[in-house]
Amino acid sequence: xxxxxxxxxxxxxxxxxxxxxxxxxxxxxxxxxxxxxxxxxxxxxxxxxxxxxxxxxxxxxxxxxx
Numbered sequence: 001x002x003x004x005x006x007x008x009x010x011x012x013x014x015x016x017x018x019x020x021x022x023x024x025x026x027x028x029x030x031x032x033x034x035x036x037x038x039x040x041x042x043x044x045x046x047x048x049x050x051x052x053x054x055x056x057x058x059x060x061x062x063x064x065x066x
Contacts, residue, residue, distance in 0.1 A: 004039055004042065004043060007035070007039055008036065008039055011032045011035050011036050011039070012036070014028070014029075014032045015029065015032045015033065015036070018032060026059060026062075026063040029059055030056055030059045030060055030063075033052045033053075033055045033056035033059060034052075034056050036048075036052040037049050037052040037053045037056060040052060
């Protein structure tokens with residue numbers, strides 16, 4: 001469980017940097033969303049899992065159109 005919490009903290013930092021940096025690699029951000037989705041699924045927090053699944057899909061659609 002401690003590893004999961006530490007991983008979540010690190011991915012949240014990565015997401016914060018990615019969302020505030022105009023020159024962020026969209027694939028890195030999408031992977032961070034995907035990892036958060038997976039971690040929330042692992043701890044059975046399906047509400048937050050859905051939040052990150054939606055963010056991942058919005059990021060994918062936005063960057064596949066550009």
